Amino acid sequence: MNTHKIALIPGDGIGRDVTNAAWAVLQTVANTSGFALEGTEFPWSCAFYKQTGRMMPEDGIETLRGFDAILLGAVGWPAEVPDSVSLHGLLLPIRKAFVQYANIRPHRLLPGVEGPLKAEGFDILCIRENTEGEYSGAGGRVHQGTEDEVAVETAIFTRTAVERILRFGFEQARARRGKLASVTKSNAQKHSMVFWDEITRKVAADYPDVEVTSYHVDAISARMIMAPESLDVVVASNLFGDILTDIGAAIQGGLGFAASANINPGRSAPSMFEPVHGSAPDIAGKGIANPMATIWSGAMMLDHLGEKDAAARVMAALSSVTAIGIGTVPGKDSTDAITAAVIAALTSSKD
Ligand code: IPM
Ligand code: MN
Numbered sequence: 001m002n003t004h005k006i007a008l009i010p011g012d013g014i015g016r017d018v019t020n021a022a023w024a025v026l027q028t029v030a031n032t033s034g035f036a037l038e039g040t041e042f043p044w045s046c047a048f049y050k051q052t053g054r055m056m057p058e059d060g061i062e063t064l065r066g067f068d069a070i071l072l073g074a075v076g077w078p079a080e081v082p083d084s085v086s087l088h089g090l091l092l093p094i095r096k097a098f099v100q101y102a103n104i105r106p107h108r109l110l111p112g113v114e115g116p117l118k119a120e121g122f123d124i125l126c127i128r129e130n131t132e133g134e135y136s137g138a139g140g141r142v143h144q145g146t147e148d149e150v151a152v153e154t155a156i157f158t159r160t161a162v163e164r165i166l167r168f169g170f171e172q173a174r175a176r177r178g179k180l181a182s183v184t185k186s187n188a189q190k191h192s193m194v195f196w197d198e199i200t201r202k203v204a205a206d207y208p209d210v211e212v213t214s215y216h217v218d219a220i221s222a223r224m225i226m227a228p229e230s231l232d233v234v235v236a237s238n239l240f241g242d243i244l245t246d247i248g249a250a251i252q253g254g255l256g257f258a259a260s261a262n263i264n265p266g267r268s269a270p271s272m273f274e275p276v277h278g279s280a281p282d283i284a285g286k287g288i289a290n291p292m293a294t295i296w297s298g299a300m301m302l303d304h305l306g307e308k309d310a311a312a313r314v315m316a317a318l319s320s321v322t323a324i325g326i327g328t329v330p331g332k333d334s335t336d337a338i339t340a341a342v343i344a345a346l347t348s349s350k351d
Pocket of ligand 1: 087242
């Protein structure tokens with residue numbers, strides 16, 4: 001029997017609830033699909049930081065390298081550890097060290113979920129560059145603590161990273177509806193985004209079957225709200241993609257539905273699957289976190305591991321649950337009730 005080794009990092013706050021929920025669903029689908037998921041849990045989190053002074057051990061990356069995939073809940077507990085410390089100590093180093101350069105976020109309405117728009121329907125796949133750009137971490141502060149203090153945060157765009165993310169986007173567009181939106185701001189950012197546009201045109205030449213349009217980030221933000229059905233694959237830099245995918249989450253009914261995959265397409269290291277949402281301290285411990293985003297991310301993990309049928313079964317189960325109104329209204333159904341409903345749907349779909 002095929003066994004996939006999964007590193008589980010529940011992290012902070014609701015991260016634990018949603019990871020437990022997704023793991024129970026994934027175990028159910030594995031048991032009824034003829035493969036095994038072997039999970040190893042790591043307590044790396046802000047609580048771990050308080051005990052050890054680190055978000056993960058020094059050899060954390062090397063430990064994770066041996067796994068087939070990583071399922072992560074949420075990182076951050078700002079009341080105790082500044083976000084700039086916790087994120088740079090766990091989530092962001094994993095994305096970079098494992099060259100998870102494609103951050104993929106699907107935005108569509110599950111059946112029965114209305115969302116805030118009057119849109120008939122939409123199906124957007126946002127692909128965010130995940131290793132550099134505005135989040136490179138290059139920069140520094142000088143004259144610290146004085147009136148003359150300066151902070152510099154330098155965005156880094158390399159030909160290698162821009163070209164590979166666009167190419168990845170074109171491949172996805174080709175496999176979907178053949179439309180690609182390249183997100184730019186070259187009217188104002190005359191170095192990095194002019195470069196991005198040039199590379200978009202260069203890569204587009206290899207994909208004559210894909211219809212490509214460049215949109216400025218401000219214009220596409222409005223378009224995602226006014227005409228989301230006009231978009232298919234959207235490729236963006238790290239910061240632009242971060243912001244656009246929160247809009248994507250909002251139009252699909254909220255962060256409780258927004259899944260994401262940090263993919264290393266070359267498979268030289270494990271990929272990581274996590275909901276877009278964070279640790280949600282305001283609802284942590286209340287048992288009402290919506291686990292759907294993490295379950296959906298788990299389906300993306302199965303897909304990446306080659307368990308395509310199992311991934312499709314999880315998505316069908318999620319859809320059948322939302323279709324009867326379970327988990328569609330924030331806070332109405334408990335995490336456990338939603339999880340049990342998804343598991344019941346999976347079990348009854350077995351044959
Ligand atoms: C996300 C999050 C992270 C990001 C934060 C927590 C660093 O907002 O995954 O979208 O910006 O990548
Ligand atoms: Mn974000």
